[in-house]
């Protein structure tokens with residue numbers, strides 16, 4: 374397993390985003406937990422939403438005085454291919470679970486668990502299915518509290534895959550889901566905590582950029598900043614529906630010929646399927662030079678994502694399934710209206726008609742894009758509501774508060790309840 378180096382942060386910089394009551398509670402919880410050691414474990418340090426969240430959560434908790442480390446498990450392509458399939462099947466894809474996949478999955482979990490021999494952590498938080506079986510291979514010590522954090526939409530999973538994972542999930546002291554809909558039967562309700570993910574308002578991806586600065590950045594990718602731009606920022610993945618985005622754009626283009634589309638996507642190392650899907654996307658885009666497909670392999674990094682989210686007229690997140698959809702909160706925080714698929718965590722974030730729209734089909738998506746392009750005043754009015762929604766519910770300070778509460782509460786029993 375590999376220890377992830379994180380950037381240093383200063384908690385004082387974040388006090389501007391929290392009220393007095395929250396500040397008081399955070400100080401209290403840090404005091405109570407200051408002698409505890411915490412480990413976060415996930416599959417990758419770069420690419421995708423989980424890594425993104427941990428890059429802000431972990432250094433900020435450290436800055437508050439929490440003793441926390443972040444580890445990533447070691448794996449090879451054969452493991453990531455299998456866990457990618459796990460991910461898809463847990464989100465509902467059909468298919469049977471081959472015995473050889475189970476063996477490979479467990480082999481890597483056992484191998485990674487062997488790195489934990491001399492570990493002395495009080496709280497071990499496992500993110501997503503890839504490292505979920507570590508709990509069994511490790512043989513949990515008595516003082517350890519294990520928490521499984523599920524970032525995906527498990528509301529209607531493939532039963533065979535869920536049943537397999539369930540064997541491990543029930544061994545955990547607590548399970549975190551993003552929404553109640555994702556919490557499955559069979560897990561003790563008392564062990565379930567709901568935590569929505571969050572964004573870091575001071576990260577390069579989310580710091581305020583002036584419109585001109587943002588435009589200067591996206592110009593470099595061939596965008597004409599004098600014409601309207603719609604963008605989707607996400608991995609090339611069937612659930613993110615980049616092909617549906619292109620189809621919606623093509624409908625809009627007929628009525629609004631000046632429109633441009635940017636598909637901004639990161640290629641994650643644990644996502645071999647992403648390359649195939651990028652090629653399908655490029656084929657669907659064809660010879661239309663107003664469609665820009667750009668990735669981390671040709672210059673997209675956090676600042677560029679920020680620039681696209683800031684300078685676009687509309688952000689799309691036309692997902693067909695979505696655990697949460699950090700890109701939605703990121704874009705709303707910049708005051709850009711978002712048109713999102715009417716699924717999963719997107720439903721928690723977009724207030725239909727107030728901060729953007731939720732859509733079920735390509736046609737509906739095209740219709741809402743046209744509504745916003747034709748009514749810039751409406752788009753402008755959505756700006757404040759969008760920012761306020763994120764400030765109240767989806768900033769990292771809120772996320773830390775709920776995590777620390779959970780750690781603290783795990784030290785209590787029914788006879789000795791927590792004061793919250």
Ligand code: UDP
Pocket residue numbers: 420421422423425578606607608637638639640668669673674675678697698699700701703
């Ligand atoms: N992202 C990025 N560069 C890209 C595309 C995406 O940094 O080219 C980031 C995006 O800004 C967001 C994360 O990757 O922070 C994706 O998280 P989300 O929850 O939207 O989706 P996931 O990839 O976890 O399914």
